[in-house]
Amino acid sequence: MAKIRIYELARDLNMTNKVLLEKLRNMNIEVKSHMSSLDDEVTARIKTNLLGTPEKEIEETRIKSTIIRRRRKPVPIEPVRVETDVEPVQPKEKELPPKKEPEEQLKKDVSERVVEDKEAAKKDVPEKVDAADKGVEQTVLAKKKHKIEKPAVSKRKKPAVLKKLKPKRAVKKVKKDISAKIIKLPITPPPEKKALKIEKDRVKKPIKKVAKISTPEEVAPESVDLQKDLISKGKKKKKWIKKLDEAVRDKKFFKKKISFRKKEVVEGADLYAKGHRGRKGRKIAKTKAAVSQQKPLITIPKAIKRRIKIDDTIALSDLAKRMGIKAGEMIKKLMDLGVMATVNQTLDFDTAVLVAAEFDYELEKASFEEETVLHVVKDDPDKLITRPPVVTIMGHVDHGKTSLLDVIRKTKVTENEAGGITQHIGAYHVSTDKGPIIFLDTPGHEAFTKMRARGAKVTDLVILVVAADDGVMPQTIEAINHSRAAKVPIIVAINKIDKQNADPERVQRELADAGLVPEDWGGDTIFVQVSAKENRGIDELLEMALLQTEILELKANPDRLAMGYVVEAKLDSGRGAVATVLIKHGTLKINDPVVCGIHYGKTRALLNDRGMHVTSAGPSIPVEIIGLSGVPNAGDDLISLADEKNAKQVSAHRIQKQRSKELAKTSRLSLEKLYEQMQKSKVKDLNLIIKADVHGSIEALEGALTKLSNEEVRINVVHSATGTLTESDISLATVSDAIIIGFNVRPTSKIQMLAHEENVDIRFYDIIYNVIKDVKDAIVGMMSSTFEERILGRAEIREVFHVPKVGAIAGCYVTEGKIERGQLARVLRDWVVCYDGKISSLRHFKDDIKEIQSGYECGIGIEKYNDIKIGDIIECYYLEEIKPELEQ
Template identity: 45%
Template sequence: MRGAEAAVGLKAPDRGSFVKKVKKSQPPVEAPYVPPRIQKPTKSLDKTIDIFEGMTLVELAKRTGKLVPTLQNILVNVGEKVDSEFDSLSIDVVELIAMEAGVNVRRQHSNEGAEIHPRPPVVTVMGHVDHGKTSLLDALRQTSVAAREAGGITQHLGAFVVAMPSGASITFLDTPGHAAFSAMRARGAAVTDIVVLVVAADDGVMPQTLEAISHAKAANVPIVVAINKCDKPAADPERVKFQLASEGLLLEDMGGDVQVVYVSALKKTGLDDLEEALLLQAEMMELKARVDGTAQAYVVEARLDRGRGPLTTAIVKAGTLVCGQIVVVGSQWGKIRAIRDISGKSMDKAKPAMPVEIEGLKGLPMAGDDIVVVESEERARMLSEGRKKKFEKDRLQRISEGREEAPEEQSEEAPKRVELPIIVKADVQGTVQAVTDALKSLNSPQVFVNVVHVGVGPISQSDLDLAQACGACIVGFNVKSPPSSVSLDAARAGIKIFLHRVIYHLLEDVGNLIVDKAPGTPETHVAGEAEVLSIFELKGRKKGNAKIAGCRVLDGYVSKTSTLRLLRSGELLFEGSCTSLKRETQDVETVRKGSECGVIISDWNDLRVGDVIQCLEQVVRKPKFISSESGAVRIEC
């Protein structure tokens, strides 16, 4: 039949349909082996784009033709995360996103194959205030920075290079020891290779010592302990070692790996041992960096110079920073006009672990910002504007959250919280941040410190206009006195200007201002006590016979205008006003301790010998500002 059908050109019945019908009625059998089919890529990688270190999602979307949300989804799927589409991405992440989006890439300014060379260690000096950190650096570099510091306290985070007698060099970061600059110390620990923990042999472990240990541990940075002031009669290095061991530092003397060096910055002893310990630690860490290629650097400090504009102190992580390059630093950008070393000498380029001062940014960056080298002014401007918008949005959100903080803490019984607006001006960006954080720490239940504006540079007329508009006081730290015209206008407008060079003096002034402005909390306290010795009846009154309590004042005083409380065997029986108070036969307003008097309590006649009458007074308790030279400040309510 099949042959006949084929002969006449008829189509054979569909065998596949017959098999399907049969399978429905038969039990399932194991499927025959089918070779795997090679899948063709669903994404055509026919497009090639140029990518580079520090690209943003916005730039990548423009080059790939994809939407930013699409690239954000890819970023999440590959396990990466960014806060904004304007954040810089590593070149590896950019390549991964582009490939997932179906685009080939070609790396620009690639540093692959660059030679890796040993580099000097970056060492951060930490410790408690007045334990001799800066004096120790002075001894190493034969300078006198400590003598120039206001109040003997380092107010900035500075970077220095010390050339050792052995020929090696070490980059040092000198961090402030005052409690208000904890954020600056935290930054120092995050960018350093080794931490030198300075502890005074005659003082021991103190609060900022513990804080420095926490910062170093959080940054996973090795610690070298320098026990200073070993030349003092009261020095006890062994006690210091046991204190450090109790805080979790495993010292070499006790079987651990933390080196301990005994030094005296004043006598300049033990410096060679400290150098040897640092170089040994650096050798074990095998610190290396590429010298060629695009630079990666971070900001240590930034300040505003009247003649040269914004100046940024930076340390190069890797690569080489070259004069003339276009850079984006945080939300700022610019073309590097000049690079100077720590001595002020001009140079064409900066290599790894070298602290330099760069000139040419349009504005002041924040300490801790990364320095990203870009290829054009157009890209730098776009990246800067995007970040500024994001920072401004975040700033407004923080201000909004800060203003909403006060009502949440209110209660029906508590007095209304008063707002104290403050404008902060300082000489460098890092100090602005530290002073602002310190001022906000003075918030109390009665007063809310609201920093309405911060800036770098001297106090100007625009600052005065803003202060007058919002009723703020102006705080200037390490800045010059304002022009006489500004000072006169401030005096006429009643605007207070505080100028200081020592942080705890500044906090003391603002703390006292908080105390003056705080409304206080009304409280009732016992002003005096009197014991009932005898009872007298006063007859002839229309509403019955009143009883006079003959009393002796045991403590404080009893006042006619005060509220009286009657106690019997420690139990409160009545609270009311005083109808009459007499001393002998004379009406008096107050009777003090040791005197006898007659008291009539309004609407109460149940008096007995031995009862106690308490005199109550309403007082308004104001907060107290407590400060110490060690940097501890607080508002005690």
């Protein structure tokens, strides 16, 4: 059965949706909203209760409205016929409808109306309409006839009715006479008439609201009225006929598309009155209305989907996204659990498990198994071969480490080092008569502690260089501790024995106190006396080093993927990220995918310690590699992989892990931390940007400079990186008001001009001593000076003189020290300070004097103070500025 919505019925009854809904509730008809649907039986009952219109008048109105919509051209007819047709209608409008109507008469009128509809439809359709369309009309009319009991009556009255209905003007007149303003009494129709009324409603509904009927039973009536309305457009008649042909063959298209256009034809006039919004507006409104009535589906994920794997920590926003829950809801749950968190807060695993359980989710620890991806396998003992030893030279600064290495390598590295000191860690391959040896040269300055620690980590043997004329120094003890922590054997080389004040015995005693007992004294430490300047004892030192490494039985497998350590890393302007790597296992080849710290890439080039290109590097061979995605940190592991995809995956995992650690550092604010921040706000900041040639130098500078912070000045390293200065460094310095320190790097002319325009201070150094000294001076300049009070002398007031226009003058006797004019002074009465001011005048008899010594009398005037009395003491003093000094 066809259904009509409440808002359509309200429009037909010329009332608002709200009024109609109230009337329906009074009639005990349950409806939800204006979009609810009503079947024909309920619709008929509603119309009967609200309008009370007799069936006969309803049918007449329906036929006349149909004829008006067709708008046929007027045909000349007899005026008498028209008047005869109209006259019976007039009294019916004025008179109230009878309460009861004979059943036979009602059926007869209905039959006449149906016949008139049929004949009018036949004459309205043009001759060029296809037979298929006519067949549709006949089918519909046949249905109508079948439901009416007396078809014979309609056949007999067919000619007369046609003559009456031909004129269009007369019909318009009738339309004008019959208006919706007629008030009719409600009539409850008998049961026999109910079926006829429903049938007439079905005939009427497609004419007025075709677009609203979507049930399969009413397809045929839609096609009849649609055809009439579409063809009535005139010039576009042929085009619409062709489209109608296709619509009849394709029911799906007919229902969805043409019925929608039919709606526009029927309701076009009304829409123009309210402001036509076009077809899209109606479609959107209909879609929104349909969507609004659909209840949201609450879907519950499967059990397997409610199990999430996370790392040790996870951001709250990431967890909410993976669970498909709004972050606000998760924050509320955490508040209920007593945890205050924000969207970017990092949750530990236990807290994440608790909050996930509130939403019926399970969490599992799923740490990325790097070992599985990296394929770390145990070496086959049959494939192991002897590898060269890695020897690290350590010791105090200026004890001759690099000079000793120069003699061994037959080079002059020291001459190339700024200030004659080593500030980089160097890896060198040296060939001797008894085999190759790999030497690592570490800095001896106290700032390069991390470099020495890395050197001890990757080495097999440590040669501790101690100057015979200087003895054991702080960095010597530190090198011993690094070696012991790495469990590496130590060979002591006592250097500079050629000097006159050399005392090797003293060195042995001091080292014995530090735990290194010589073999001659019954210990296990090898001592060799050498002179790098005179090339003495070098062969003996190498022989002992090789002998010691033979005892260690150093072996490695070259037939596997390479593994190594980053000794040093830097950013080269022409080559990009460059890392000095010491291979520990396997063989590194060109174009091998590698992972180095959080970076990955392919080895595009390999260079040895002398700058020569090589195709591969075996165990214990130091090489420079080019091709990494970024500059790694010194000390990072380098691992070669078979697939670049795996290398990228490992790199992404490490970056995510590092990000989680950084987020975890930002903890919530407590009262204690708030107090600390308030104290820090009083501290002055010295912001620095450090740019160096290698990563190791950056570490040394950061460590040395941050140690200079004190209670008044704090050193902040805003940014540090390897490579030359860039425009971004200048911009960052401008924003943060920082000083740029360039260590072994030089800027371009463009950068220098930009720094001058932005007034950015750039300092360039090649010796770390000078950096520390200048930063110390800057800190001292930022520190506030202190003032100490120094007493000059005291004078006792013995007489008071009042001078006009001057004030009170104290006649004093200087008891101790001296009194100076213009200095600070305080008036003491019974040794209580009465006034603190300044001496404005000082006279001895009639002479103005600058100062007066003890034992003399004088007149003293106190600035802006006249309340002086005999017996008061005037104390003269000054404030001495004490400049701050940094603790050494």
